[in-house]
Structure formats: structure tokens, C-alpha cells
Amino acid sequence: MTDILVYVPDSGKHAAEVLTLARSLGDVSAIAFDDAAASLASEYGAAKVYRVNAAGIDDYFVAPKATVLTDLARQVSPSVFLLPSTDEGKALAARVAVVLDNGLLTDVTGLETDGTARQDIFAGAIIAKSKLAKGFTLATVATGATAAAPAPAEAPVETVEATVSEDDQRVKVAESIDEPAGDRPGLAEADVVVSGGRGVGSADDFALIERVADALGGAVGASRAATDAGYYPHKFQVGQTGTTVSPQLYLAAGISGAIQHRAGMQTSRVIVAVNKDADAPIFGMADFGVVGDLFQVLPQAAEEIEKRK
């Protein structure tokens, strides 16, 4: 079978998706820097886990991890090397590509055994098939490319001892601030996302979006117009420069459906829109839409949902 190398950053849904996709292509060797990532790799069918021990590696930004990944890629010489398409995954892939003088594909939404990748370009308006004409297939995988499916296995673990070189210590992570997530599911991981846009009109009125989200057990999202206006914190922004989501249900209220917003939610399974403008582009992609005032429609919907629960 083909050798597939996978960088597993954590135990999140995106990492599980990348492992699931990798497994469909061949035997997976996972690279993990902590125990949570290593056990996810086993749970999602890795045939082998490289468990890297490198004291202090998290104190430095990207460079030392890139060195470890480059060294492992050199040693394993895989036919495919996959990383999640996160800021970190892309930065790592870029550095591996330069050092190994190998091309790279970013944000692939699918990958076949012959190395043909699918890329959704121009905010998803065009779907391209591409591949690397030389070298091994180095690619970062977009979130939602595949549904994560566990395949528990007792993967043998090989411990890799690494040190952080002086060259790789140039950028220090001085502080790492996690903003409180609250009680709702994380935006990127949620099965249901209820988002509000400029049409919500104020920070106070986002309580209505929260009420609908809570009735459905979902996360709250927002358009950039809403985050720019200060209605809701930026970390909840969905779209090209926010979070990409791919939930079972995406409900957009008071959002017009600009291309940069669609880029972050168009792979959602079911899309529902509430907007008072019947010509809003969001209706063009909605499975169900209500043309109406969200201040009339959402309270009634929330009440009905709460009643049926």
C-alpha cells in the first residue's frame, strides 16, 4: 500500500477528517506532538504514529515543527503528505515545500489515489482538478472535505526525540490567549450554526440569534458586517477571513450572502435563510427560505422549536 504521512495537530474534527481522507488512499503514518493527537490518530485508523518529543517546541512559532516534519518527510519519503488547511498547517507545508523543493497544493477538498486533487477556487465558484506534476503529493486539506469516520486500531508508536535549533527560535510565542468559548459548541465543530448579519441591527438584538441557536443546540455565527459593526465578537465571523464551517444546518438571518460569506459556509448540508429582501443572493443557495422580517420570523420559529422539544 501507499505510504501516507499525516500531520495531526490536535484531537479536533478537522484532524479527524484529514486522517479519514488519508486512510482512503493508503497506509497512514501520523505525526503527533502530544498524546491527544496521537490517540486521535489511532482512533482514526493510522497504521503507525510518530510521537514527537521536543522540549519547548510550543514556545516557538511554526519553524521548529516545520523542521521536524521536513526531517520525517525526508526519512519516510511518503507518496502523499497531508496537513490540515489551517494557518499553521499551511505555514508548515510551505516550509516543507521550500526545503524539499517540492510543489504543494493548498485547500484541497478531495484527493484521489492517483494524486488528482479537487480545489474549490474563487470562493468556491469554480471547482478545479489539479495535481502535482513532480515530487510527492504535498497538500493541505480543507475543512469539510470528508466526513470523519473512526476506525480504531492499536497503532504502533515510534517515539521521535527532537531538539529546537537556535535558528528555529527566532519567533517566540510569548503568550497564548484563549477567549472563553462559553457553553455553546465551537463554531468550526458545530452541527448547527445560526448566524446573524447586518440585518440584526445591534449587539443587543443578537440575543435573538442566540435564542434560536440555543433552541437548536447550535453555535452562533456572524457576517463581517455584523462583526465590523461590533454586534458580535470577531471570532464568530463566518467566511473567507473568518471561520469556515460545514455544519449539517446553517441558518443565516439578516445576511445578504456576499461571496466572501458564502466562501465560509457553502458546503453546509442544509442552508436556511431569513431575509426581508426577496432578491438577496442568499436565497439562491437556500434549501428553505423565509422572505420576511427576522424580528417577526425568528421569535415565532424559536417558540415553535422550544415547544416541540
Added chain:
Amino acid sequence: MNIVVLVKQVPDSGLARQLDAQLRVDRNGANNVMGELDEYAVEAALQLKEAHGGEVTILTLGPDQATETIRKTLAMGADKALHISDESVAGSDALATSKILAAALGRFEWDLVIAGAESTDSGMGIMPHLLAARTGVAAATGARKIDVDGTAVNVEHQRDNGYDVLTTQLPAIVSVWDTINTPRYPSLKGIMAAKRKPIETLTVGDLGIDAAEVGAAAAATEVLEAADRPPRSAGQIVTDEGEGGRALAEFLAAEKFV
């Protein structure tokens, strides 16, 4: 402090965009604009110059018409520009692009390079790290805030769930998100002044790079085919006449979300 801003001209992301017959981004339309995130990079550079002095130089790799984008950055307040324009570059992959930009950066003295976090056409979001790997310079990317204090650089690196404070020393490469500032509009005075600001134009040969190392023939990536995304099947749209919320709840119940 001398700052180089990497600016790419792209087709307007708010309008319909296409690939040409060779499956490359169609840049011949009239809809070219400055990479929407690069505007934030230019603004960040101008603010740092206002605080610390020095010069802002724009570096662009792109066809002749990218001059229009360069003029806009000069009108915003950048001092001068280097434009790499060469037919042989068409069809380059990201690695070749970074090779050219790295060579161009080697032509002058700078303290800080600022890029957009990603271009708004191909949007790979990797150029700063490709350049860092090529030049050995520190890269602190994805900034929602940048401070320079003497030779120390502090960057708030934006994450989905918070941020990291990154610290490094000049020289450094940073990239910025749209949360960092509000880009200024060029003033009339700025537009007039821009006409007299110098734009140096070079080919890849001038940078000491063989044309055979760049362009479509040298690219590791190959686009095989492309097609429009199939439209989602038309949904059911109802107009609220007092029962819209209930109809919505019923749809969600039928889909088993309730």
C-alpha cells in the same frame, strides 16, 4: 525603518471571475483591483512609517497592468515601487513566485516585509512562510495587531479561538488580516503626488533568475480541468404573512433538526 509591502493585483472578488483557456486566472478583464487584504498591509506600513519614520516600498510581481494597483498604493502614501513584470512568469506556481519575490527582496535594504494574510484570487495564504524559508528571515504571520519597539516586533497572531502574542526581532516578515486597521482612501493630493513617485520595472532575468525556472513549464502544480460549481438545487422560498416562523420550524422538524 524601511518597509516593503507585498502587493498583488487580483480580479475583483465581488465580481464574476474566470479562468482563461489555459486554466489560469483571467487577468485581462477590466476588473483588476489591489488584493483586498493587501490594502490592510499597505495601511499597516504607512502607520508604522508615520510612527517610526523611514520609507515604504511596494513590491509587485504581475503583468503590466498591475501598474494601476501600484499607483493606488503610491497615492495612499507609499514612497516608491519595484514592479517585476515578465511574460515568462505566466503560469508560475507558488514556489516559483516565492523564488522571484525572494530575489527581488535581495535587491535592497529593508527591516520589515508586510504582506496580506492571503491573496484574494488564489488565496493560498503561504507566501510569507515560503519567503521566510527561502531567506531565513523570521516570519510572524496572521496579525490583527503589530507593534515595533526599537528592533523588537510584537504581533498578535489571530486564531479562531483567541490569539497568540508573537515576539521577534527585525528584520522580519509579517502578514495581516482585515481586523488590523481600516485602510485609508487616496486623497486628491496623494493621487497627484503618486504620478511623480518612482516605479522601477525589472524582468526575472534582471534578478538573475533563468526564465526556464519559472512559468508554466517549471510549475510543479498542474491544473487539469475546471468547471463551475453545480448550483444547489432550488429550495423552497416562502413569504412571511404571519406564519413564516412556524413554517421554518416545520421545515427544521421535517429535516430532523428539532
